[in-house]
Amino acid sequence: MPYATIRDVAERAGLSIAAVSQSLNGKGRISLSTREKVLKIAEELNYVPDSGARAMRTSHTGTIGLLVPDIRNAYFADLAYRIQDALFQAGYSTLIVTASEQVNRQDALLKNLLAQRIDGVIVIPQGKGSRTLHAMADRGTPLIFVDRNAEGMSRVPLIDSDPFPGMQEALHELASLGHRRVGFISGPLRKSPTLAEREFVFRRIAADLFEADNIVVASTHGDRSSCEKALRTVMDRSCTAVIFGYSPDTVQAIDILRERKLRPEHDLSIISFDDIKLFELLTPSLSVISQQLDKMGLIAAQGILDLIPQQSNSDDNNASTGTDADAKSVDAVVHSSTRLHTRIPTVFIRRDSVRTV
């Protein structure tokens, strides 16, 4: 009924517990034949070593935690998938945990991950650093932030995207198509400095291309009504194009525009951050500023692995490490003196939602 233990395996094999342990882990000096015998019996018994018990001795679980704000967000789901994929290649399992964009749950979830004594955790933080996040950083738990930064935690390595290149391409495109009045809907700024930076970059680039009066910026709270309000602001001030910094807002906005029977490509050119499948399939297909998630996932995986004190990584899973080589193909790595910060340039992908004015 309960789990088979190493003792069960030892008894069945007529060996000592230590001999079994060593056979299983490829340590010590065990004859090949007994080793194979042990493996066979373990398999028969469906023996699964208790990770907790093992970790008490080795402080190593082969498991990484990944906390995302909301797994329903296609962007995070995609990123999570890519991270777990890269980690799996490297012999690690990824435990994904979703925080429902509720900051209070973030800590409960993080604690649970810590309780499993995972080897490291990758966090897409929300809001400012929480108590548990700080505790982890202080204690030296391998920890990195991906996609978003948390205020006041500037020593945690960060892997995010650089909004500049994509934003620049996007705005130049708009200008060259004749747009003179552009809006930016920046999302719930409180959630992440990433969103604030996008707004900042927008303002900065737009200032060179458009007249000050023709630049409209509105933020939201991430809910539908504030999104509607922001959209109205932008349209009332007769912008001919709008860029969204936060893709859930974009989704809401599309919905709102449909309800009002407005046709985006005619009435308002639209560009959004986050290259999710949905945007590609819309009519018109949406132009996006892509964060190159494929790269981000790979680098995030490599980033956390680099922080984990090396074990004999010749583990169970199919431990090939193509990860390392691939990660090399990245465009921008910034080592500042105080922090490891890897930035992946955004790229603009033009589709049908942007028109000539």
Add this chain to the structure above:
Amino acid sequence: MPYATIRDVAERAGLSIAAVSQSLNGKGRISLSTREKVLKIAEELNYVPDSGARAMRTSHTGTIGLLVPDIRNAYFADLAYRIQDALFQAGYSTLIVTASEQVNRQDALLKNLLAQRIDGVIVIPQGKGSRTLHAMADRGTPLIFVDRNAEGMSRVPLIDSDPFPGMQEALHELASLGHRRVGFISGPLRKSPTLAEREFVFRRIAADLFEADNIVVASTHGDRSSCEKALRTVMDRSCTAVIFGYSPDTVQAIDILRERKLRPEHDLSIISFDDIKLFELLTPSLSVISQQLDKMGLIAAQGILDLIPQQSNSDDNNASTGTDADAKSVDAVVHSSTRLHTRIPTVFIRRDSVRTV
């Protein structure tokens, strides 16, 4: 540097380890004042009990594993979110693990979950029952299947949707709108009996409404080219409407139709299983057969909890249990003699992708 242990807390508090343990767990007879003192010190030290060590004594981790085939699939992401939400309410943490639609990874992931000695696991299985899945069932690990069944594992409780009501509504709608020739693209049948059942139900209902020659069925392998082929089959035989049993195929098909500049609502009425946001936002918005994920998530959470031997469930998290009451509002529960099988009726949601012929 490493984790604070219960011993650290005890030393700082000037108490025995046992006293601390009891204070933390609300067991034994401890004065309120020392209890509060312990709690305070634990907080200060950021003490997080080692779940593995604890589980060795209690065989209870407060953690449930959830295995999904592919978290990038919006349908699974949504379901995963709902399950974790319901479980969190009940005081449990959910560890989500994604199998990349690769059966070989399923077992590795499952083993990792078992190694954590989680209290139970919810699986959306792919293909037939794997070795580890069977081992779990044999051993009596709390285990339920959600959304899909696994062949040959008929004793594991199953929570899925009943395709009949939604399919019936959908086909009647098509018939009443004048469609005489309808297609069904059933997806990669090997992946799940659920898909095969949808096809079966389609055939059965369609047989009453259309002539045998006017019913076209094609399956896919879940990849783009086979989807293209299936679509061609359906269109070549001049169907005026098609129902998709597997939503990733629908997404591919939309993409293919766009490339060919075909406008779904004029050339081909489309209905798909899975009520995902994307379908609502497409132009035209897609009519769907919904599985009522909100209910499924709730019932799945309740289902696994029912299988777990009861502990003192007055745990840390905000342990309200609205779950139970809500789950009662479910429409169909089928207790067969050999198995607990809960079916949630599908419902047809009409949108713009279905037109009169």
Add this chain to the structure above:
DNA sequence: CTGAAAGCGCTTACAG
């Protein structure tokens, strides 16, 4: 090549 022993961090009777 293999076994006995210690100890990781916990909880739970059991004494006091």
Add this chain to the structure above:
DNA sequence: CTGAAAGCGCTTACAG
């Protein structure tokens, strides 16, 4: 009201 001891399932020196 509180402490000492046993033991959960492992791994790792250390003897043999």
